[in-house]
Amino acid sequence: xxxxxxxxxxxxxxxxxxxxxxxxxxxxxxxxxxxxxxxxxxxxxxxxxxxxxxxxxxxxxxxxxxxxxxxxxxxxxxxxxxxxxxxxxxxxxxxxxxxxxxxxxxxxxxxxxxxxxxxxxxxxxxxxxxxxxxxxxxxxxxxxxxxxxxxxxxxxxxxxxxxxxxxxxxxxxxxxxxxxxxxxxxxxxxxxxxxxxxxxxxxxxxxxxxxxxxxxxxxxxxxxxxxxxxxxxxxxxxxxxxxxxxxxxxxxxxxxxxxxxxxxxxxxxxxxxxxxxxxxxxxxxxxxxxxxxxxxxxxxxxxxxxxxxxx
Amino acid sequence: xxxxxxxxxxxxxxxxxxxxxxxxxxxxxxxxxxxxxxxxxxxxxxxxxxxxxxxxxxxxxxxxxxxxxxxxxxxxxxxxxxxxxxxxxxxxxxxxxxxxxxxxxxxxxxxxxxxxxxxxxxxxxxxxxxxxxxxxxxxxxxxxxxxxxxxxxxxxxxxxxxxxxxxxxxxxxxxxxxxxxxxxxxxxxxxxxxxxxxxxxxxxxxxxxxxxxxxxxxxxxxxxxxxxxxxxxxxxxxxxxxxxxxxxxxxxxxxxxxxxxxxxxxxxxxxxxxxxxxxxxxxxxxxxxxxxxxxxxxxxxxxxxxxxxxxxxxxxxxxxxxxxxxxxxxxxxxxxxxxxxxxxxxxxxxxxxxxxxxxxxxxxxxxxxxxxxxxxxxxxxxxxxxxxxxxxxxxxxxxxxxxxxxxxxxxxxxxxxxxxxxxxxxxxxxxxxxxxxxxxxxxxxxxxxxxxxxxxxxxxxxxxxxxxxxxxxxxxxxxxxxxxxxxxxxxxxxxxxxxxxxxxxxxxxxxxxxxxxxxxxxxxxxxxxxxxxxxxxxxxxxxxxxxxxxxxxxxxxxxxxxxxxxxxxxxxxxxxxxxxxxxxxxxxxxxxxxxxx
Numbered sequence: 001x002x003x004x005x006x007x008x009x010x011x012x013x014x015x016x017x018x019x020x021x022x023x024x025x026x027x028x029x030x031x032x033x034x035x036x037x038x039x040x041x042x043x044x045x046x047x048x049x050x051x052x053x054x055x056x057x058x059x060x061x062x063x064x065x066x067x068x069x070x071x072x073x074x075x076x077x078x079x080x081x082x083x084x085x086x087x088x089x090x091x092x093x094x095x096x097x098x099x100x101x102x103x104x105x106x107x108x109x110x111x112x113x114x115x116x117x118x119x120x121x122x123x124x125x126x127x128x129x130x131x132x133x134x135x136x137x138x139x140x141x142x143x144x145x146x147x148x149x150x151x152x153x154x155x156x157x158x159x160x161x162x163x164x165x166x167x168x169x170x171x172x173x174x175x176x177x178x179x180x181x182x183x184x185x186x187x188x189x190x191x192x193x194x195x196x197x198x199x200x201x202x203x204x205x206x207x208x209x210x211x212x213x214x215x216x217x218x219x220x221x222x223x224x225x226x227x228x229x230x231x232x233x234x235x236x237x238x239x240x241x242x243x244x245x246x247x248x249x250x251x252x253x254x255x256x257x258x259x260x261x262x263x264x265x266x267x268x269x270x271x272x273x274x275x276x277x278x279x280x281x282x283x284x285x286x287x288x289x290x291x292x293x294x295x296x297x298x299x300x301x302x303x304x305x306x307x308x309x310x311x
Numbered sequence: 312x313x314x315x316x317x318x319x320x321x322x323x324x325x326x327x328x329x330x331x332x333x334x335x336x337x338x339x340x341x342x343x344x345x346x347x348x349x350x351x352x353x354x355x356x357x358x359x360x361x362x363x364x365x366x367x368x369x370x371x372x373x374x375x376x377x378x379x380x381x382x383x384x385x386x387x388x389x390x391x392x393x394x395x396x397x398x399x400x401x402x403x404x405x406x407x408x409x410x411x412x413x414x415x416x417x418x419x420x421x422x423x424x425x426x427x428x429x430x431x432x433x434x435x436x437x438x439x440x441x442x443x444x445x446x447x448x449x450x451x452x453x454x455x456x457x458x459x460x461x462x463x464x465x466x467x468x469x470x471x472x473x474x475x476x477x478x479x480x481x482x483x484x485x486x487x488x489x490x491x492x493x494x495x496x497x498x499x500x501x502x503x504x505x506x507x508x509x510x511x512x513x514x515x516x517x518x519x520x521x522x523x524x525x526x527x528x529x530x531x532x533x534x535x536x537x538x539x540x541x542x543x544x545x546x547x548x549x550x551x552x553x554x555x556x557x558x559x560x561x562x563x564x565x566x567x568x569x570x571x572x573x574x575x576x577x578x579x580x581x582x583x584x585x586x587x588x589x590x591x592x593x594x595x596x597x598x599x600x601x602x603x604x605x606x607x608x609x610x611x612x613x614x615x616x617x618x619x620x621x622x623x624x625x626x627x628x629x630x631x632x633x634x635x636x637x638x639x640x641x642x643x644x645x646x647x648x649x650x651x652x653x654x655x656x657x658x659x660x661x662x663x664x665x666x667x668x669x670x671x672x673x674x675x676x677x678x679x680x681x682x683x684x685x686x687x688x689x690x691x692x693x694x695x696x697x698x699x700x701x702x703x704x705x706x707x708x709x710x711x712x713x714x715x716x717x718x719x720x721x722x723x724x725x726x727x728x729x730x731x732x733x734x735x736x737x738x739x740x741x742x743x744x745x746x747x748x749x750x751x752x753x754x755x756x757x758x759x760x761x762x763x764x765x766x767x768x769x770x771x772x773x774x775x776x777x778x779x780x781x782x783x784x785x786x787x788x789x790x791x792x793x794x795x796x797x798x799x800x801x802x803x804x805x806x807x808x809x810x811x812x813x814x815x816x817x818x819x820x821x822x823x824x825x826x827x828x829x830x831x832x833x834x835x836x837x838x839x840x841x842x843x844x845x846x847x848x849x850x851x852x853x854x855x856x857x858x859x860x861x862x863x864x865x866x867x868x869x870x871x872x873x874x875x876x877x878x879x880x881x882x883x884x885x886x887x888x889x890x891x892x893x894x895x896x897x898x899x900x901x902x903x904x905x906x907x908x
Contacts, residue, residue, distance in 0.1 A: 045614035046768045048809045059816070060808045065614050080808070087805040091774035125798055128781040151767060170609055170767060173592065175777040177767025 006072040021063035021074055022050055032076050033085065033114045035152040035203055037064040040256055042157035047150070049088050049114065053078045060084055086118050094126035097147050104143075105205030108218035111150060133178065138188035141210055141262065142199060146178050149206035155179060155198035162259050167192045195260040196251035209250050216242040225252065226272070228264040235260045239272045246273050315353040317394055320370040322435065324359025324521050325514075325553055327366035331383070332356075335367050338386040343394075352394055355444075358522015358557075360435035361676030362422055365405065370417060370435075377417040378403040408672040408694040422673045425692050427654070429662045430478075430515070430638040431678045434522030439557050442564040445525040451570050453644035454529050457536055458578040463493055466537040466644075473648035474660035475640070479505055479596070479633030480711065480737045481813070482659075482726040485640075488630060491620035492538040495628035502535040502543035502582070503605075503624065503631040507589050507596040509548065510709025511760060513740035515664035515676055516634035520547070520554035523638065524561035528571060528584065530637030533644060535582045538630050542583050546601050549588040558586055593764035597812050598631045600766065611766045612812035633738075635664055655681035659725030663736065669706075669743035670697045679724075686720040689743055700745040703844075704828070708737025710757045710764075711817030713824025714750065733824035735817065749846035750829040751836055755783040757821035761814065771806045772815030778802065779822060787847045791837035800826060841908075848892045851907045857882040859904035866896035866905060 015024045035047035051060035055073035136144035171180035181190035223238040236252040249269040280296035281288040294300040343349040365379035404413040437444035471486030508516040565571035595610040604610035623629025659681040672694030704714040713734035762776040803819030860882040867875040874890040877883030
């Protein structure tokens with residue numbers, strides 16, 4: 001492949017043909033913010049936060065889908081670019097709950113990071129309607145607060161990457177656009193299998209791992225990567241510790257072809273959680289209670305017979 | 312062939328059907344039979360004449376007598392007077408708006424006089440459900456010429472020479488578009504017709520599909536031959552049932568005659584066409600969203616590149632043109648590219664159909680040569696402003712367009728001049744506003760439309776238009792602050808620069824253009840808390856002018872909230888705290904004793 005010579009922020013750079021401006025900038029250590037772009041998965045060019053200024057171009061093109069060209073002169077932080085990014089952030093903040101004090105994602109949230117980087121405060125120029133979607137707390141694994149959703153669409157793309165899932169998509173139009181399951185139900189009533197691949201990829205606090213809620217800030221947790229051995233897919237998980245104490249297992253953003261699954265995550269938890277009971281749980285009158293393996297497996301009568309035989 | 316001494320053309324376009332043309336056609340059939348002349352006079356149900364406001368329209372040939380607003384009760388008189396005795400029924404003729412003069416002939420009516428009908432050449436003149444009538448008007452001759460005597464490259468070169476530009480809004484060179492698609496390698500390509508017309512007030516595409524569907528099919532086939540496509544789609548909005556029905560009939564008839572499908576006219580060229588009904592999203596008129604919708608996905612635009620010419624429908628090279636563009640195509644090959652290019656301005660060739668709506672005397676569809684002035688369209692064809700009010704602005708290009716004031720009415724209309732004025736050609740919607748229209752309110756109307764129709768994909772359009780709309784609502788409610796204008800301009804600029812598709816990029820146009828030409832109205836709302844046009848109710852106050860009031864009590868009786876009181880024959884008083892500003896009292900008062908402001 002031919003080499004392309006271009007200038008980014010006045011710096012001359014030579015990169016291979018076919019890569020994007022975003023990737024070229026990254027090669028020389030220039031970080032361009034992104035919401036909807038995920039390497040190897042999706043680049044819908046939707047969020048427009050990665051726009052840059054290219055000499056001679058009419059508008060501000062998104063760097064994540066603009067391929068490099070010979071002699072291109074790119075500015076990644078020009079006044080027009082910064083103004084656009086600030087405005088986009090202000091628009092997002094104006095329609096965001098801003099409960100960063102208690103939000104699970106605080107410290108690990110792209111909206112928070114970029115607002116800090118571009119000096120966007122919680123009080124913006126825009127006071128108006130905010131979303132008032134009900135919170136989906138219908139299941140034990142995923143807590144979904146669509147009021148925090150910035151509609152980057154990465155959850156839709158990652159869910160669609162496994163052909164038999166495809167649980168999520170965009171629904172409605174205009175300001176009312178939201179991510180929804182089929183017939184816009186809670187996750188509980190959808191075909192969701194709680195693999196948490198969407199949780200792992202969400203840049204904000206819209207979809208979070210419910211089992212980890214309140215257990216520690218991102219920066220407090222120590223993570224140990226493990227590979228699941230339940231099947232031959234080899235999915236990766238993080239085992240999370242706080243002050244050396246086991247906190248939980250979380251899904252890692254899956255590579256291509258890795259399905260992730262609930263069974264794998266819970267299985268790993270069983271292995272790594274020292275407090276996990278060795279005994280099975282059984283559903284009695286709607287509540288899970290500890291019981292013996294004999295009862296859980298329904299083999300108590302057989303064991304009884306065997307014991308009687310022994311005698 | 313059966314010969315007739317007279318033809319009665321009954322308009323069967325959607326407008327006239329709604330005003331009862333079907334019943335008129337039935338009554339005519341019955342009456343002709345009753346008077347025993349049904350073997351001498353033929354009834355033809357045609358497509359739209361474009362003068363829908365005057366519907367139902369009936370035209371009698373050979374004289375070309377134009378009867379308007381015909382009712383079922385008028386039919387016996389038309390038959391016995393005109394068709395039997397040869398006497399024109401004067402009272403049903405069109406009356407010129409100002410002179411009140413009766414105009415007997417179709418061609419003499421001011422509305423039609425300045426028109427030059429190319430895309431609409433057959434609309435209203437032929438039975439759209441009979442392919443033979445289209446063929447009789449030189450239909451499919453251009454296709455025959457192309458298939459039997461031209462190479463795809465020659466077809467493209469001719470199109471470039473003709474200078475036809477996309478009539479759907481973008482105004483991109485059709486010849487170049489075809490060239491890109493033809494140069495894209497691949498054995499499978501698609502030709503697509505964009506019939507997802509959605510701009511408020513625009514209905515030229517519907518009229519062409521309803522009145523002359525074969526011209527679109529012929530245009531598509533020529534384009535398919537030029538780019539090397541063997542399959543195509545017509546993406547028609549589902550809200551156009553009559554257009555879909557007539558297209559289905561047209562496709563079936565063309566297939567039967569060997570003009571569509573396998574081995575067309577024995578030339579070896581094959582092309583099949585399908586109809587895909589839209590699902591009601593305005594954004595599906597954007598070409599990448601349209602293709603996503605045909606593929607069965609949610610209609611959301613995708614970034615370009617890759618352009619459809621490279622990677623389009625089902626990832627194959629595709630070419631999309633609008634209905635009106637395709638309707639122009641056969642004419643170019645029939646009469647030559649040079650002849651086509653002889654009409655219009657330097658950079659915009661041919662004619663354009665405009666949908667005239669708003670406060671005009673004559674509303675409807677008008678096809679005019681590029682380069683005509685707005686003044687001619689509005690005052691000559693449109694007959695000027697209704698009720699002798701003063702012209703204020705004309706909104707061109709639908710929700711993506713802008714408002715143009717009086718001082719620019721003499722600009723020759725073409726793609727580039729309109730863009731320079733801050734509006735755009737768009738699909739050709741033309742809404743005329745008079746002194747009673749509030750420009751802030753107008754901007755709000757169009758923004759409300761784009762905001763509701765935003766697909767929600769990119770942040771500037773989804774969130775940005777919402778906030779702009781809220782600011783406009785605030786201004787109209789009398790709560791505007793000086794910074795609002797700066798915010799609107801700044802936000803508008805960012806949305807234009809960063810939105811993903813043309814819908815978002817052009818969404819701020821109605822506001823930016825009104826701010827450019829009617830800034831004083833915005834300022835009046837914000838600083839004086841006044842709506843100069845008297846539209847924004849929050850800032851209005853109704854008052855009774857005591858010296859004009861005769862005390863007749865008509866206003867008090869009509870007031871729904873009892874805000875007006877007073878003794879008989881004495882000046883009344885109006886309690887503004889009770890008044891809901893409905894305006895009923897003003898309508899009732901005969902003495903101009905009630906004013907708002």
